[in-house]
Amino acid sequence: MHFIEEIQTRLSSYQILINEEDKKSYETDWRGRYQGDSLAVVFPKTIDEVIWTVQCCIKHNIKIVPQSGNTSLCGGSVPITSIPSIIINLSKLNQIREIDLDNNTITVESGVILGQLSDLALKNDRLFPLSMASEGSAQIGGVISTNAGGTAVIRYGTMRALVLGLEVVLPSGELWQGLTGLRKDNTGYDLKQLFIGAEGTLGIITAATLKLLPLPKTKEVYWATTNSVQHTVNVLNHLKKIIGDQICAFEIISSACLQLIKKHFPQLVLPHHEEGDWAILIELDYFNEPQDNHSIFMDCIEKGTVNDVAIAVNEQQRDHFWSIREHIPLAEKREGFSIKHDISLPISSIPQFILEAINEVSKLIPSVGNVCFGHLGDGNLHFNFTNPSQMTKEEFLSLTPTVNQIVYDLVYHFNGSLSAEHGIGQLKVNSLKKYKSQLELSLMQKIKYAIDPTNIMNPGKMLLPNND
Amino acid sequence: MKILVPVKRVLDYNIKPRAKSDGSGVELSGLKMAMNPFDEIALEEAVRLKEKNVATEVIAVSCGQVSSQDILRTALALGADRAILIETDYDLEPLAVAKCLAKLIDKEQPNLVICGKQAIDDDSNQTGQILAALLGWSQATFASKIEVTQDHLDVTREIDGGLETVHVSLPSVVTTDLRLNEPRFATLPNIMKAKKKPLETISAQSLQIDIAPRIRVLKVREPDPRPAGIKVDSVDTLIEKLKTDAKVIG
Numbered sequence: 001m002h003f004i005e006e007i008q009t010r011l012s013s014y015q016i017l018i019n020e021e022d023k024k025s026y027e028t029d030w031r032g033r034y035q036g037d038s039l040a041v042v043f044p045k046t047i048d049e050v051i052w053t054v055q056c057c058i059k060h061n062i063k064i065v066p067q068s069g070n071t072s073l074c075g076g077s078v079p080i081t082s083i084p085s086i087i088i089n090l091s092k093l094n095q096i097r098e099i100d101l102d103n104n105t106i107t108v109e110s111g112v113i114l115g116q117l118s119d120l121a122l123k124n125d126r127l128f129p130l131s132m133a134s135e136g137s138a139q140i141g142g143v144i145s146t147n148a149g150g151t152a153v154i155r156y157g158t159m160r161a162l163v164l165g166l167e168v169v170l171p172s173g174e175l176w177q178g179l180t181g182l183r184k185d186n187t188g189y190d191l192k193q194l195f196i197g198a199e200g201t202l203g204i205i206t207a208a209t210l211k212l213l214p215l216p217k218t219k220e221v222y223w224a225t226t227n228s229v230q231h232t233v234n235v236l237n238h239l240k241k242i243i244g245d246q247i248c249a250f251e252i253i254s255s256a257c258l259q260l261i262k263k264h265f266p267q268l269v270l271p272h273h274e275e276g277d278w279a280i281l282i283e284l285d286y287f288n289e290p291q292d293n294h295s296i297f298m299d300c301i302e303k304g305t306v307n308d309v310a311i312a313v314n315e316q317q318r319d320h321f322w323s324i325r326e327h328i329p330l331a332e333k334r335e336g337f338s339i340k341h342d343i344s345l346p347i348s349s350i351p352q353f354i355l356e357a358i359n360e361v362s363k364l365i366p367s368v369g370n371v372c373f374g375h376l377g378d379g380n381l382h383f384n385f386t387n388p389s390q391m392t393k394e395e396f397l398s399l400t401p402t403v404n405q406i407v408y409d410l411v412y413h414f415n416g417s418l419s420a421e422h423g424i425g426q427l428k429v430n431s432l433k434k435y436k437s438q439l440e441l442s443l444m445q446k447i448k449y450a451i452d453p454t455n456i457m458n459p460g461k462m463l464l465p466n467n468d
Numbered sequence: 469m470k471i472l473v474p475v476k477r478v479l480d481y482n483i484k485p486r487a488k489s490d491g492s493g494v495e496l497s498g499l500k501m502a503m504n505p506f507d508e509i510a511l512e513e514a515v516r517l518k519e520k521n522v523a524t525e526v527i528a529v530s531c532g533q534v535s536s537q538d539i540l541r542t543a544l545a546l547g548a549d550r551a552i553l554i555e556t557d558y559d560l561e562p563l564a565v566a567k568c569l570a571k572l573i574d575k576e577q578p579n580l581v582i583c584g585k586q587a588i589d590d591d592s593n594q595t596g597q598i599l600a601a602l603l604g605w606s607q608a609t610f611a612s613k614i615e616v617t618q619d620h621l622d623v624t625r626e627i628d629g630g631l632e633t634v635h636v637s638l639p640s641v642v643t644t645d646l647r648l649n650e651p652r653f654a655t656l657p658n659i660m661k662a663k664k665k666p667l668e669t670i671s672a673q674s675l676q677i678d679i680a681p682r683i684r685v686l687k688v689r690e691p692d693p694r695p696a697g698i699k700v701d702s703v704d705t706l707i708e709k710l711k712t713d714a715k716v717i718g
Contacts, residue, residue, distance in 0.1 A: 218500075223653070271653040297656050310653035313542050314502035315482030317653060 003060040004040060010052055015092070017041040026067065026087050029075045030134075034426060036079035038065065041087040047167070047175065047206050053088060054204065055173040063459050064088055064171075066200035068110055068139035073342070074425025076199045077142060080460040090141050093206060099124060104212045105164060105181035110141025110205055117210075126212035129156035133326055141205045147197030149421035154377030155248045155285070156213065158421070159196065165209035166192040171202070171452040181209045194447065199423050200458040202451045216285035219248070221312040222297065223271040223321050224280045229351040231305045232280055232376055236347070238305070239282070242296050249283040250377035251325055257373050260331035261324055268324050271310035280376075281325050328373050329382075337393050338371060338386045339403045343411050344420030347379045353414050354383075360406045361385055365399060380420040383407065408435055424462040433464060469523045469616070469638075471514040472578040474569055475507040475543055477536045478589040485589075491687040494589070503539040506584025508546075509644045512651040513614060514582050515547030522616050525549050527576060531560055531568045537667060544662035545654040551665070556672035556679065562594035564679035569595075570602045571675040578639070580621075585610050585643040596643035606636035610645040 001009075007016060017023050018040045026041045028034070039062065044050045057064050063085035067077045070089075079085045094111035101124060108117060114135040121128035130143065132150030142148075144166070149158045156162070165180040178192055195202055226232055232252045239247055255276050261268055273279070284293065300306035312318040332338055345353055358370050369386035385403055387396045408418050412435055424432050433441065441463075448455075448463055455465060479485055480500040488495045503511075517523040528543035530536040531554040540551035554568045573581070586593035600607035608614075608623035612631065615622040625632045626645050672679055700706045710717045 222656075269650050272655065294656055294659060298660060301657060309656040311656060311659065313654050315480045315500060316505070319482065 003056070003062055006056055006060070007040070007042060007053060010056075011042060011044070011049060015043045015045065015049075017043075023087075026070065026089060027078055029078045030071045031073060031075075034075035034078050036065075037081040038079040038085055038087045041067075041089055043089050043092045045092045047093075047169070050088065050090075050093065050169050050204060050206055051173060051175055053086075054169050054171070057086065057456065058171075058173055058454075061454075062086055063456055064204070065458055066090065066141065066145070066204045068142035068145075069113065069134070069137045071134040071138045071142065072146065072425050073422045074419075074427035076146065076423055076425030076458075076461050080426065083459050085459070088204060090204070090206070091139060094139075096120065097207060099212075100181060101126070101212075103181050104214075105209050106212055107165075107179055107181075107207060107209045108140055109207045110139060110144075112140045114138045114140065114143055121212055122215070124212070125215055127215045128162070128210065129213055130159055130162060133329070140208060140210075144196055144205050144208055145198060145200050146423040147421075149375070149378065149380065151249045151251065151283075151375065153375060153380075153421075154250055155245055160193070162211045163192060163196055163208055164211060166195055166205055167207040168195050168203040168205050171454070171456045175206075176203070179207060179209045194451075197423070199425065199462045201448060201462050202457060204457075214287065216248075216287055218286045218289070219318065220284045220286075220293065221318040221321050222280075222282040222284075222309055223312075224282065224297065224300070224309040225272060225274065225277040225307045226280065226305060227277065227307065229278060229354055232278055233347060233351060234305045235280060235300055236376055238300060239296065243284065243293065246284045246286060247282065247377060248285040249281065250375070251281040252373060252376040253279040253281065253325060253328065254370070254372040256369060256371055257328045257331070258324075260335055260371065261327055264331040264334040265327050268320070268327055270324065271321070272308050274307070277307065281321055325373070328371070332371050332384065332386065335369075336387045337396060338369075338384045339396075339400050340382070340384045341404070341407050341411075341418070342380070342420050342422040343383055343407070343416055343418060344378070344380050345411065345414050345416035347376065349414040349416070350376065350379065350381065353410060353416070354381075357383065357407055357410050360410065361403055364402060364406065365391065365396070378420070379416075404431065426461055429460070429462065429464055432462070469517070469580060470525045470527070470576070470578040471517060471523045471580045471582060472527050472529060472569075472573065472576060473507070473511045473514045473543070473548065474529050474531070474565070474581070474583045474595070475511060475539055476504040476584070476587045476589075477501050477530065477532060477539045478504045478587055481505055481588060487688045487690045491689055493685060493688050501535070501538070503542055504584050504587045504589075506586060506588070506644055506646070508584075508651040509646070509648050510582040510584050511543055511546055511548060512649050513611075513644060514580075515652075516649065517614075517616065518547065518549075523580075527552060527578065529554065529569065529572060531556065531565050531672065533557060534669075537669075540667055541659075541662055542654060544665045544667070545659040546652060547658075549665065551667045553667065553669045554672050554675070555669050558672070558679055559681055560679060561681055561683060562592045563598055563682070564677075565595050566598035566602055567677045567679060568672060568675060569599050571677060572670070573603060580638060581605075581641045582614075583641070583643055585645055596641050600641040603639070603641070606638075606640040607642070608634050608636050608640060609643045611642050612645050612647045614642060614648070 065079045065087045067089045070077045090110040093109045095109045097107040099106045118128045129152045168176045297309045367388045371384040374381040480502040486495045514526045526548045528548040528551045583596045610625045611623045612626045613624035
C-alpha cells in the first residue's frame, strides 16, 4: 500500500494535510528563510497515533520532521525538500496530564503552548519560569528539543534545568516512558538529557514532567544607563554579590538598539537616554517584601558605574520597560536586513569581544551598524550587523559567511559558543562542523547512530551524516 | 504661580479588580497600589510648567489613609516640591475630597489646580468640577493642551469629533485627559532626594468639615461568568447549535 494511503487508514482526514496550499505554513520557517517540501503534515492526537505513524514511516522508509510551534530561528522544524519526509506536528497532542502540587510538578504533552503552561502554573499559585518572546506560540516539545533559554535563565536556568522526566517515541517506534518527577535519580546515564536540546534528531518527545516553582510575591524593574559594556559587567557583579539570586533578569541594550527604537517605535518613550549609553534592564524577584535596594544602585551611581536609574513604579511602567526590550528585534527588522548571531561567552570576555568584533567587521564593511543586546547575566549576546545605507542588500548578504567567520573565530578565541539558545537547525550545520572539535562531533555521531541508525529523525538538522 | 495637584492612591491599572467575598467592596489587601494615571499626567504637567519657569511651586495633595504617603513620595520623586496628606479613615466621596481641597486651598492660596479628570477606581469624574464650584473658580475639563498667558489659560479640550479651546481666567481648576502629556519615570536619585522633601500630614478632622459618606454601598459583585464556548465537529452541528442553543439564526 502507498504510504499516504496507509496513514489514511488510521488517521482521520482532518489529521492529514496533503494539499500544497494547506501544507505550506508548516513547511515554511518562522523567519521565512526556509521553505521545504513534505509528503504530508500529520497531526496525531494520541501517543498511540504517534507510535503508529513512526512505525509506518519506518516501514516505508520515510523521514520524520517533528514539529510543534514552528518558531525555530534556525530552520530546525521545517523539512528539507531533497529528503522525502513527513512533518509530525504535535500541536493536537496537547493535554495537561497531571499537576502534582505537593511534588511541585506538572506533566504536559508536547503540544501545550508555553504561555498556557505559565498561566496554568499561575492559577495554581506556582511559577513556571521559562519566558521568551515566542511564548504565545512556542510549544513544550520544541522548547525542550531546543533547550530554550529566554529572559529568566540567570535565576532559573534553561529548559534543561526545568525538565524532570520525558516520554519519547524512539526512531525504532518504541515508546520510552521516562515521566518521573524525581529531583534525584542516580541510576546510570541520565537519558532524558540526550533528548533535551537534540532538536528532534533522536526521537519525538511526546510529554514531559516539569518543575513548578514557588511564586515570588513582588517584582521590581529597573532601567539603568551606563557609559560602557565594562560598566554593565561591573554592575552585574556588584548586584550578584549583594542580592544574589533575586536577580531574575539582567538584559543589556546597546545605544544603537535604542536609536532604532526611537526611530521605528517613537511611542515607546525611553526612560532616559544619552548618546552612547548602554541601558540595563534589571528585574528583581522577592518572596518577602523588597529590601531597600535603592542604596545598592545609589552606590553604583556614586562610583560612576551607573549614570542614572529609573524604577518602574507601577505595572504599566514595568511592561513599558520590557516592551522596549522586546521591540528591539522588531525595530531591527524594520531597519532592514541584518546578519545575526546568537552567541555565548564567558561574561568576563564580553567587553573585549564586543570591541574587537566591531572593529574587525568595520574593517570589512565600513560604517556597518552593530545591534547588540542580550542576556548579559547568562553571557548570551544577540550580536547583529545591519546593512549600511551605502551598500546594496545583495552585496551585504554576500558578505554573511565572511562576517560569520570573523565573529565565530573571535567567539571561539574567547572560549564561547556559536549558538547560545537558538540551536543549530539547518542554519548553523556547517558552522557547527567547523567549530566543534572532531572528538565532540564523533561522539555526537555515535550517539545519533546508536539511537537512530537509519537517520530517520529530522535529517539534515544539527548533525550531518558521517561521510558528508 | 503656585500649582496644587491632588493625587489619589488606587489599585494598579494593570491589576484586575475582584470583589471581596462578602460583597462589601473591591479586594485591595496585598495588591499593588499606584498613583491614579490621570493624576500622574496632572503632576507631569505641573512639573513641566515649573521647569519652564511658569510655576514657582508644585504641591501634591492626597486625601485618605496613611498608606497614601507612598504615592506622595512618588509625586515628590517625580518633581513636586512638597506634599500634604489630609488624613482620614473615611471612604471619601468626590464632594468630601473637594471640600478638603477647598479648605487647603484657602490656606495655601495656589493660582491653579491641575487634577486628573477621574480616578480609575470609581470613575466619578466629579472632584475637579465640584472643587471649581466650591471655590467659585473657572474650570477647564479634559485638557489635552494647556498654555499659560499671563493671568489666563488657553486649554484645549477633547470633545466629540474634535478639539475645543477655552480661554479661562486664573485662578482655575483644570482636569487632564489622557493625551495631555507622557509622564516621566521616577529615577533613583530623585527618589532619594524625595525622601528629604517635606511631607506634611493634616488630619481631616482638624479641617472641621463634614466628610461623612452620603452614599451607602449595598453590595459589590462581579459580573456573571460567561459560559465557556464549545467546539463542534461539523458545519451541520454548528448550524444546528446556532439555531437551537444560540438562537442567532432562524
